[in-house]
Amino acid sequence: MSRAFDLPGFLTLQNVRKEFVVDRQRVVTALDDISVDVREREFLAIVGPSGCGKTTLLRVIAGLAPPTAGDVVLNGRKIAAPPAEIVYIAQQYSKSLFPWRTVLANAEFPLEHHREVTRAERTARAMQALARVGLPDVADRYPWQLSGGMQQRVAIARALVARPTVLLLDEPFSSVDALTRMELQDLMLETWAEHALTVVLVTHDVDEAVYLSDRVAVMTAQPARIGEMLAIDVPRPRDQLSTRGLPRYLELRQYLYSRVRQQPQRARP
Amino acid sequence: MSIQGRGLGIGFLIVLLLAWEGAARMSGTRAALFPPPSIVLVTMSAMLANGQILHPLTETLYRLGVGYVVASVLAIGLGVSMGYSRTVYNLFEPLVELTRPIPKAALVSPLIFFLGLGDMMKVTVVVLGVFFPILINTIQGVRSLEPEYVQTARTFGAGTMSILAKIVLPAALPQIFAGMHIGLGIGFVLVIIAEMISADGGLGFAIVNAQRSFKVREMYAWVLVLAGTGYAMNGVFLTVRSRLLHWNRDYEAFEQSAIQA
Numbered sequence: 001m002s003r004a005f006d007l008p009g010f011l012t013l014q015n016v017r018k019e020f021v022v023d024r025q026r027v028v029t030a031l032d033d034i035s036v037d038v039r040e041r042e043f044l045a046i047v048g049p050s051g052c053g054k055t056t057l058l059r060v061i062a063g064l065a066p067p068t069a070g071d072v073v074l075n076g077r078k079i080a081a082p083p084a085e086i087v088y089i090a091q092q093y094s095k096s097l098f099p100w101r102t103v104l105a106n107a108e109f110p111l112e113h114h115r116e117v118t119r120a121e122r123t124a125r126a127m128q129a130l131a132r133v134g135l136p137d138v139a140d141r142y143p144w145q146l147s148g149g150m151q152q153r154v155a156i157a158r159a160l161v162a163r164p165t166v167l168l169l170d171e172p173f174s175s176v177d178a179l180t181r182m183e184l185q186d187l188m189l190e191t192w193a194e195h196a197l198t199v200v201l202v203t204h205d206v207d208e209a210v211y212l213s214d215r216v217a218v219m220t221a222q223p224a225r226i227g228e229m230l231a232i233d234v235p236r237p238r239d240q241l242s243t244r245g246l247p248r249y250l251e252l253r254q255y256l257y258s259r260v261r262q263q264p265q266r267a268r269p
Numbered sequence: 270m271s272i273q274g275r276g277l278g279i280g281f282l283i284v285l286l287l288a289w290e291g292a293a294r295m296s297g298t299r300a301a302l303f304p305p306p307s308i309v310l311v312t313m314s315a316m317l318a319n320g321q322i323l324h325p326l327t328e329t330l331y332r333l334g335v336g337y338v339v340a341s342v343l344a345i346g347l348g349v350s351m352g353y354s355r356t357v358y359n360l361f362e363p364l365v366e367l368t369r370p371i372p373k374a375a376l377v378s379p380l381i382f383f384l385g386l387g388d389m390m391k392v393t394v395v396v397l398g399v400f401f402p403i404l405i406n407t408i409q410g411v412r413s414l415e416p417e418y419v420q421t422a423r424t425f426g427a428g429t430m431s432i433l434a435k436i437v438l439p440a441a442l443p444q445i446f447a448g449m450h451i452g453l454g455i456g457f458v459l460v461i462i463a464e465m466i467s468a469d470g471g472l473g474f475a476i477v478n479a480q481r482s483f484k485v486r487e488m489y490a491w492v493l494v495l496a497g498t499g500y501a502m503n504g505v506f507l508t509v510r511s512r513l514l515h516w517n518r519d520y521e522a523f524e525q526s527a528i529q530a
Contacts, residue, residue, distance in 0.1 A: 045480035059420070062420075062424055064420050064423055064424065082423050082424050082426065084426060086424070087424050087425070088420065088421070088424040089421075090417040090420055090421055091419065094416065095415040095418050096418075096421050098418065098421075098436070098439070098440075099516050099517060100439040100440070100442070100516045100517070109422075109425055109435075110425040110426070112427075112431075113425065113426040113427055113428070114426075117467070142515075142516045143516075144516070144518055157424075162425055162426075259454075262467065269368075
């Protein structure tokens with residue numbers, strides 16, 4: 001691997017803590033004390049049991065939820081509001097695409113908040129992104145007219161239109177069938193390489209984490225922390241058949257399963 | 270509905286009309302107060318032909334239309350703010366809960382003191398009646414907004430105004446339309462009641478006037494005009510709604526979950 005992974009301080013979480021006040025007596029600690037260095041152009045997966053705070057972590061990185069304590073720093077800049085370089089793709093495409101907009105209008109949305117982008121350019125960039133994810137013909141359809149996999153492709157295209165450098169994915173492939181999931185995983189790997197993206201992926205699917213990532217962070221539920229950071233030294237480019245058959249892949253998968261399974265489950269707050 | 274299902278209902282309607290016709294024709298001297306539908310229809314066609322219906326109809330539709338539009342704009346505006354902001358909700362909630370249960374027809378009398386008998390009073394009554402069902406349903410619609418929509422909009426740099434206009438409003442639209450559907454029915458009832466009380470034109474006054482001057486056939490004809498008007502307005506409403514909500518496959522379900530206010 002010749003990628004420049006040793007550039008420190010690209011996207012850094014320093015002792016991030018996030019509490020939710022339930023009522024006067026109860027405060028739920030969703031994130032306890034999280035410190036991570038996400039490297040530039042890295043594909044990082046965060047795995048952990050349901051309810052361990054993975055989604056909260058992504059929202060904090062995205063600038064959508066301010067941390068109670070600690071900092072998220074991107075390129076030396078503290079994140080206080082959603083930064084233009086970061087795009088967060090919410091878990092379920094059905095709640096992420098706007099159902100009242102056509103596929104094209106969904107893909108155009110990120111550019112509507114940039115005055116310097118003309119209408120024609122907006123449409124052109126959206127069409128280009130839709131073509132890139134293999135959906136040039138469904139631009140005037142509505143989300144409900146598409147299959148789950150196609151909807152997820154639209155969500156990816158819409159994210160690309162914004163030209164982010166960091167993509168945050170919250171279990172993006174969890175609600176599609178197995179074959180579609182593999183297609184989407186490979187599409188995501190291509191996209192990541194092509195656009196030189198830094199990806200932080202949250203998943204409970206250990207298989208997926210190992211297949212896609214450079215490193216996997218194991219999150220524990222109580223306390224909600226990063227328990228372990230694992231380098232995935234499986235060669236790229238990865239292939240759904242051959243990679244998944246490699247002894248090293250199986251070994252890492254096995255190990256991660258044992259790490260995730262050991263943890264107590266926690267109910268969602 | 271299938272053609273067959275529709276045919277059954279229309280057939281039943283014809284049977285009822287025939288029964289009315291027969292009963293009225295056999296009732297002898299009371300036929301003056303209870304005319305058969307054939308005669309009512311003849312009377313109504315004559316009224317349509319001589320243009321007698323047009324003026325009261327436009328008066329009523331104007332009052333209802335103005336009141337309905339004003340109420341919708343106010344209720345959607347306030348509803349979106351109340352649904353989106355806890356502070357705004359807490360500010361208005363007691364006032365809304367106190368004024369909402371008042372049967373709005375009861376306000377015709379006090380409003381006459383302040384606004385007189387003219388259009389302003391009738392429009393105000395309509396506004397008050399239409400306002401609440403739309404307000405309550407809008408609040409509910411905004412409250413049930415998927416947080417993912419807002420998060421997605423924010424991650425793409427949308428500001429608060431943009432989120433309200435482009436995300437919150439369209440997402441709440443099915444519920445808003447459910448409220449507007451209820452509001453249309455209430456507004457129609459109220460404009461007729463206000464016209465009946467104030468004796469200042471419109472379809473409501475036409476009915477009262479026909480009754481007081483014992484123009485029994487005309488009175489029934491006016492009732493039929495009201496039925497036709499209500500039917501037509503509902504048709505227009507459903508057409509507009511299905512155009513604006515075609516993206517939402519389950520707006521029928523929303524309609525059923527509408528909150529009566």
